[in-house]
Amino acid sequence: MTEFPKAYEPQSIEQKWYPIWETLGYFQPTGPNRPYTIVIPPPNVTGSLHMGHALQHTLMDALSRCRRMQGRRVLWLPGQDHAGIATQVLVERQMKAEGLKRVELGREEFERRVWKWKEESGGTILRQMRREGASVDWTRERFTLDPDLSRAVREVFVRLHEEGLIYRGAYIVNWCPFDQTSLSDLEAPKREVKGHLWHIAYPIKGSSERIVVATTRPETMLGDTAVAVHPDDERFKHLIGATIALPLIGREIPVVGDETVEREFGTGAVKVTPAHDLSDFQIGQRHGLPHVVVIDQTGRMTVDAGERYAGLDRFEAREKIIEDLAAQGLLVKTEDYTHSVGHHDRCGTPIEPMISLQWFMNVKPLAEVALQAVRDGRTRFVPAVPWTRVYEDWMENIQPWCVSRQLWWGHRIPAWYCDNEHVTVSRVDPAECASCGSKALRQDEDVLDTWFSSALWPFSTLGWPDNTEDLRQFYPTNDLVTGYEIIFFWVARMMMMGLKFMNDVPFDTVLITGIVRDANGEKMSKMKGNIIDPLDQFDKFGTDAVRFALASMAVGSNDMTVQESKMESARNFANKIWNATRFVCMNLGDPKGQPAAKWVPSDALADRWIRVKLNSAIEQVTRAFEEYRFHEAAQTLYHFFWDDFCDWYIELSKPLVASGEDSPEVRNARERIAYVLETSLRLLHPLMPFITEELWQRLPHEGDSIMVAAFPIVETGLDEAKSREQMETLIALITKVRNIRSEKNIPLQSRVKLHLAVSDKDTAALVNENSHHVKRLARVEEIFIADRLPALEEAVRDVVGGIEVAVPLEGLIDPEKERARITKELVRKEGEARGLASKLDNLSFVERAPRDVVDQARNRHGELIAEIETLRSSLGKF
RNA sequence: GGGCGGUUAGCUCAGCGGUAGAGCAUCGGUCUUACAAACCGGGGGUCACUGGUUCGAUUCCAGUACCGCCCACCA
Numbered sequence: 001m002t003e004f005p006k007a008y009e010p011q012s013i014e015q016k017w018y019p020i021w022e023t024l025g026y027f028q029p030t031g032p033n034r035p036y037t038i039v040i041p042p043p044n045v046t047g048s049l050h051m052g053h054a055l056q057h058t059l060m061d062a063l064s065r066c067r068r069m070q071g072r073r074v075l076w077l078p079g080q081d082h083a084g085i086a087t088q089v090l091v092e093r094q095m096k097a098e099g100l101k102r103v104e105l106g107r108e109e110f111e112r113r114v115w116k117w118k119e120e121s122g123g124t125i126l127r128q129m130r131r132e133g134a135s136v137d138w139t140r141e142r143f144t145l146d147p148d149l150s151r152a153v154r155e156v157f158v159r160l161h162e163e164g165l166i167y168r169g170a171y172i173v174n175w176c177p178f179d180q181t182s183l184s185d186l187e188a189p190k191r192e193v194k195g196h197l198w199h200i201a202y203p204i205k206g207s208s209e210r211i212v213v214a215t216t217r218p219e220t221m222l223g224d225t226a227v228a229v230h231p232d233d234e235r236f237k238h239l240i241g242a243t244i245a246l247p248l249i250g251r252e253i254p255v256v257g258d259e260t261v262e263r264e265f266g267t268g269a270v271k272v273t274p275a276h277d278l279s280d281f282q283i284g285q286r287h288g289l290p291h292v293v294v295i296d297q298t299g300r301m302t303v304d305a306g307e308r309y310a311g312l313d314r315f316e317a318r319e320k321i322i323e324d325l326a327a328q329g330l331l332v333k334t335e336d337y338t339h340s341v342g343h344h345d346r347c348g349t350p351i352e353p354m355i356s357l358q359w360f361m362n363v364k365p366l367a368e369v370a371l372q373a374v375r376d377g378r379t380r381f382v383p384a385v386p387w388t389r390v391y392e393d394w395m396e397n398i399q400p401w402c403v404s405r406q407l408w409w410g411h412r413i414p415a416w417y418c419d420n421e422h423v424t425v426s427r428v429d430p431a432e433c434a435s436c437g438s439k440a441l442r443q444d445e446d447v448l449d450t451w452f453s454s455a456l457w458p459f460s461t462l463g464w465p466d467n468t469e470d471l472r473q474f475y476p477t478n479d480l481v482t483g484y485e486i487i488f489f490w491v492a493r494m495m496m497m498g499l500k501f502m503n504d505v506p507f508d509t510v511l512i513t514g515i516v517r518d519a520n521g522e523k524m525s526k527m528k529g530n531i532i533d534p535l536d537q538f539d540k541f542g543t544d545a546v547r548f549a550l551a552s553m554a555v556g557s558n559d560m561t562v563q564e565s566k567m568e569s570a571r572n573f574a575n576k577i578w579n580a581t582r583f584v585c586m587n588l589g590d591p592k593g594q595p596a597a598k599w600v601p602s603d604a605l606a607d608r609w610i611r612v613k614l615n616s617a618i619e620q621v622t623r624a625f626e627e628y629r630f631h632e633a634a635q636t637l638y639h640f641f642w643d644d645f646c647d648w649y650i651e652l653s654k655p656l657v658a659s660g661e662d663s664p665e666v667r668n669a670r671e672r673i674a675y676v677l678e679t680s681l682r683l684l685h686p687l688m689p690f691i692t693e694e695l696w697q698r699l700p701h702e703g704d705s706i707m708v709a710a711f712p713i714v715e716t717g718l719d720e721a722k723s724r725e726q727m728e729t730l731i732a733l734i735t736k737v738r739n740i741r742s743e744k745n746i747p748l749q750s751r752v753k754l755h756l757a758v759s760d761k762d763t764a765a766l767v768n769e770n771s772h773h774v775k776r777l778a779r780v781e782e783i784f785i786a787d788r789l790p791a792l793e794e795a796v797r798d799v800v801g802g803i804e805v806a807v808p809l810e811g812l813i814d815p816e817k818e819r820a821r822i823t824k825e826l827v828r829k830e831g832e833a834r835g836l837a838s839k840l841d842n843l844s845f846v847e848r849a850p851r852d853v854v855d856q857a858r859n860r861h862g863e864l865i866a867e868i869e870t871l872r873s874s875l876g877k878f
Numbered sequence: 879g880g881g882c883g884g885u886u887a888g889c890u891c892a893g894c895g896g897u898a899g900a901g902c903a904u905c906g907g908u909c910u911u912a913c914a915a916a917c918c919g920g921g922g923g924u925c926a927c928u929g930g931u932u933c934g935a936u937u938c939c940a941g942u943a944c945c946g947c948c949c950a951c952c953a
Contacts (some may be wrong), residue, residue: 007915172951190950197953215953228953265952272953279951340950353951386882390948395882398951484948508932519890519948552901555892558883563890572915583912631892635900650912658911735919741907748910779910835897845896846934851880853896853934854910 004585004698008578010118010542013694020128020365021693026068026707027137029075029474036072036453037063040136041459041490045118046090049128051516051524051550051562052483054534058134058547059513059554059630060481062686063137066625069711075474076135077461079142084450085179085346088409091117107408113358114409118597131538133547133689135707140470142461144453145411152460153411153453154427160361161415168415168423170357173402174342177299177314178349181406182358184446184449185490190199190340196415197337198322199267201225201330205243206254211236212332213450214266216339217276218325219318222249223294226272228283231257232722233268249306249322256287264624266368275355287338290663291355299352314352352599359413359446361402366496371395373495379505382628383556386711387487387512394488403449410447416443423730438564455493455622456507465501480507482670483515485559512627514559516550521561532562545570551687552634569829573638574691577684580646584677587657587670594700596675605770606652607672609727614676621683630687637684648731673698679712686711726766729801730773736800740807744796752783757789759803767803797822797874799867804875815878826871835862 028034038060043053060076068074091114092102102110120406129136160166174188175181192313198218201210211227224246229236240257260279273292284291294305297575301309301317308324309317325331342351360788373379374391381387381596404413416424418433431438443804453460458480462471476498482491491510498506517523518530518876537546549570553560585591599611617640624633650657656669678699685692685706696706703709737754746752754774758764764785767774771783784790788804789797794813795806839845846854 006913008913173942213953217953220882260951262885262952267953270953277951277953279953339952430896438938468885475941553891558891561890563902565890568915569901570912577914579913581912586912639900646912647917654911738886739919743906745907748918776910788928817909832897839896839934842933846933847894848933857896 004577004580004582005132006371006572006582008542008689008691010544010574011539014131014133014538014543017690017693018133021135021705021707022138026138026705027076028133029073031071031073033071033073035075035473036064036067037474038479038481039074039077039461040079041480041482041486042079042081042142042457043125044086045080045122045143046083046086046564047130048124050533051498051532051534051537052513053125053349054132054518054537054546055554055560056481056483056513057129057134057549058550058687059511059628060479061132061134062551062630062633063479063481063625065686065689065707066711068135068707069682071710073473074135074436075137075140075470075781077140077142077474078126078129078134078136078138079457079461081127081450081454082143082145082410083179084405084407084410084447084867087114087118088407089179089346091409102408110408116871125347128535131535131543134544135689140461144450144457148463149453149460149739150411150457152456153448155465156456156497157414157448157452158425158427159501165362165365166359166730167362168357168359170355171360171400171402172276172278172353173355173356174344175352175354175359176344176347177297177347177352178347179344180297180800182402182404183344183351183452184402187345188342188347192338192341192844193350194336194338195341197266197335198325198331199333200247200271200325201332202247202271202328203246204239204255205245207627208241209239211239211244211255211269212267213269213271215271216337217273217318218321219301219309219314220294221271221321222301222309222317223273223275224251224253224271224294225289225292226287227255228258228261228272228287228779229255229268230263232263233261233263236269236592246310247328250323251292254287256283256289258283258286277353281355282554293355293441295354297354306437307587351770358402358443359415359448361399361401363401363493363496363628366500367395367398367492370492370495373505375500379495379507380509382509387484387510387557390484390491391487394492401449403452404444404446405449406445407447410450411453413444413446413448413542415444417444429877434692441737445541446486451489451493452752455497456488456501458494458498459502475502476504479509479511481511481513484512485515509628512556514557517559517561519562519564520751521559524733530596535637537567541567542573542574542691544691546771547573547635547689548573548687551630552629552638569773573642574688575680576642576646577688577695580641580650581677581681581698583650583672584657584670585698590676590698591698591700592736596700596702597671597678599673599675600668602668602672605723605726605730606649606773608719610644610649610676612718612723613640614679615715615718616626616720617644618679618683619714622711622714625686634687637680637687641680641684645680648727649673649676651777655772655776664771672808682709683712685709696795699802729763729766732801733803733805734774734778735769735800736805737774737780737807738797740798740805741779744809744812745807746812746819747778748779750863751752751779752807752809753782754780755784755786755792755795755806755808757786757806759787759802763802792877797871797877798825799874801836802863802866804870813878821878822871823876826868826875829864829868829871833861833868835859836864 062073064076097278110351173182178182195216199211199212199214203210211226227244239255244253244257246253272280272283274281274289275293292304295314296302299314301312303310333606344743371392384635414426416430418436418438420436422433422435424430424434433441458477459475464471494506522530545567551564617636620636622635653669653673656666657673659666681692681696692705756767767785774780789806793807794810795808800803839857
């Protein structure tokens with residue numbers, strides 16, 4: 001027999017199995033049955049594995065493995081995202097160390113360097129995924145910049161452009177002055193900033209009147225082209241149409257009336273800078289105001305800001321302008337003011353809203369379709385609350401998507417311009433302008449938002465725009481597992497693109513997970529330095545243990561805190577599985593050539609009971625996976641295996657299984673225990689793939705790998721209730737005796753006598769048939785069963801499950817203490833009985849409560865009364 | 879400004895219309911023929927607060943307090 005160490009050592013076993021599985025092709029979809037598909041959320045090529053991946057991959061792998069064992073044709077498709085800004089910035093930073101600059105290198109050379117970086121250093125995460133045990137099909141690995149996927153991107157861009165849904169125009173965008181690119185709204189989340197609200201007086205021309213405006217951004221005043229007031233505002237009504245001489249720069253600008261102005265806010269008058277603020281831009285559109293750009297792409301003031309300010313950083317300019325206004329007596333008031341300002345989510349730079357010529361996508365029409373698909377349940381979120389509504393709200397209020405980025409790493413926009421500024425958008429690089437035939441074409445310098453290609457992931461990875469076999473088979477995919485932080489970035493956009501180009505939803509179910517936080521409940525980040533590396537955890541506890549711990553914490557989309565204690569507990573569980581199998585193997589002999597164990601029918605209580613428990617574990621785990629309640633699956637497995645199987649069934653089986661004999665009875669007992677164990681391993685496999693494979697191979701089994709063995713199936717027609725009740729009674733009895741022993745400090749070696757009084761025949765028979773178990777597990781040398789307890793001088797008395805118990809313990813009984821103990825128990829039981837009695841006396845309870853609740857209360861009350869009686873009488877014995 | 883979530887044992891969290899559970903920690907006892915990463919036994923909670931619905935509320939509803947999250951063009 002193979003060597004069987006006393007403790008589970010994960011490392012070598014994990015290393016052994018993954019390559020075997022991969023080589024044997026188990027990760028590839030096979031078989032004639034219904035496909036089951038998951039596409040992985042493609043991690044950034046720059047990324048390395050973090051706990052969030054470990055969690056999500058565990059769930060995806062558990063689902064994949066479970067479905068695979070259930071016979072589905074499973075495809076879990078892996079891949080990576082080119083991660084535009086992240087990657088470009090990273091490579092630029094590396095180049096900087098060598099004294100190289102991107103612009104000096106030129107576009108082609110830079111791109112070459114990024115590809116080189118990708119080949120050498122990218123894809124760390126893919127290697128790490130092997131350690132997770134992720135059963136992804138590596139033969140179908142994809143990268144968003146693969147030629148096929150790039151072709152899909154172009155196809156989508158061109159088609160949307162043809163339909164007028166993608167267009168080029170000058171609008172206000174979120175501009176990052178640090179990275180010098182435009183951003184989508186999602187990449188520019190608002191952050192609270194403590195600032196000021198400055199009240200500035202603008203003099204009215206040809207009048208002594210002034211109009212005071214309030215602003216948080218005085219530097220933009222140099223670009224003001226109007227002041228707006230509410231048209232019905234009595235304070236300012238008469239000034240509409242008047243002309244203002246803009247301070248510091250002297251430009252003449254009008255006062256306009258606009259209904260969006262809040263009369264209550266600030267001074268009720270707003271300075272309007274159409275080139276640097278979205279709402280001002282819109283006011284400008286309504287009133288035909290000119291745009292004066294005063295801040296450039298680097299965040300510095302332009303020449304149009306006037307020579308006094310030109311070249312200054314926007315924040316330096318702010319201070320200088322405030323000083324200058326104060327000096328001229330135009331600064332009326334300065335208030336502290338906290339407001340929200342967009343910041344680039346990657347670099348943290350405050351966004352500069354800026355008018356800019358960019359490519360946009362009108363997503364509204366696609367959003368309506370995507371909204372409908374969720375409303376009528378073609379795609380559903382799990383948990384449905386709150387994510388369905390979060391998704392719907394966003395889709396309902398969706399704004400045009402700025403898709404162009406001023407970067408070099410990404411899908412270059414397939415638009416070409418001739419000298420006449422005609423635009424040619426084309427699937428293939430055009431030779432001439434589509435409008436004028438000019439051969440002097442230059443391609444748009446910009447690339448697409450990274451998320452543009454991610455949005456196509458569920459079909460671009462399967463071969464679209466070609467109608468491939470994979471596409472027909474695996475689209476739509478089944479489950480998408482991802483975090484709530486990218487519902488808008490990714491999930492929503494896949495929905496829109498999938499429905500638009502495949503005419504079907506990209507996935508049936510979106511499983512939203514929570515965030516894995518550190519032990520203090522804080523979000524992990526490189527900045528904070530509180531990252532917990534899953535690989536360290538794998539080293540420390542074993543991959544299966546970490547997977548199991550993560551799954552056991554995955555409740556809905558709740559965030560979770562990493563708990564070392566959970567990891568330890570899961571590691572101990574793995575060790576428990578190891579040793580239980582070790583025990584069974586020690587008694588089975590060589591598994592080679594032995595067929596897989598079958599259940600040998602038995603009337604013995606323990607056998608009937610474990611079968612019921614196993615069956616209900618199968619039922620619960622199966623349902624838990626179906627309903628994505630991973631913590632419930634983990635919990636069921638843990639308690640079934642440890643409490644029921646190890647603590648009771650193995651212990652009860654030992655006399656036969658470990659007897660060393662070779663009788664039919666013993667062989668059958670061994671077969672049964674092997675059966676339960678082997679089935680349990682299959683049930684555990686989706687969450688703990690490595691250890692279950694290793695142990696399964698050491699047991700008699702059929703087939704080459706547990707990966708492709710059948711997932712356990714629920715049986716029907718077992719004598720559920722009776723077996724459970726009887727076993728519960730037996731367990732309660734044994735526990736009671738152990739309890740008495742423990743309280744009286746009876747050493748393990750000394751056996752006690754046990755007197756039982758049982759009134760009903762069934763219970764008497766039950767105890768009789770299982771008395772050898774009671775003797776062994778409660779360390780009892782002799783059991784006396786009668787209708788009534790005999791008179792005993794010195795004994796501990798108690799009652800459990802309708803059985804009167806007495807343990808004679810000469811010289812160890814302190815009557816006072818016994819009396820106190822029993823009295824305490826009496827008080828508790830009497831209290832409970834009183835509560836039940838008053839409930840049962842309550843007519844409306846008896847009439848309105850469900851029948852079984854009333855019956856249950858009645859039975860419990862009866863039991864209590866009997867037990868109280870018994871306790872009272874034993875009280876008299878002291 | 880709008881929306882959402884949380885508050886349960888010392889800690890981290892499940893659960894739920896019928897007087898509460900887990901893991902860890904804690905206390906006591908064990909080398910009992912798989913496992914000390916184990917075994918056996920025990921203690922510990924007025925389920926944030928206030929009302930309401932109900933025969934019955936930790937669970938449903940409303941409000942309060944504290945903590946947290948998301949969305950938003952009041953400058």
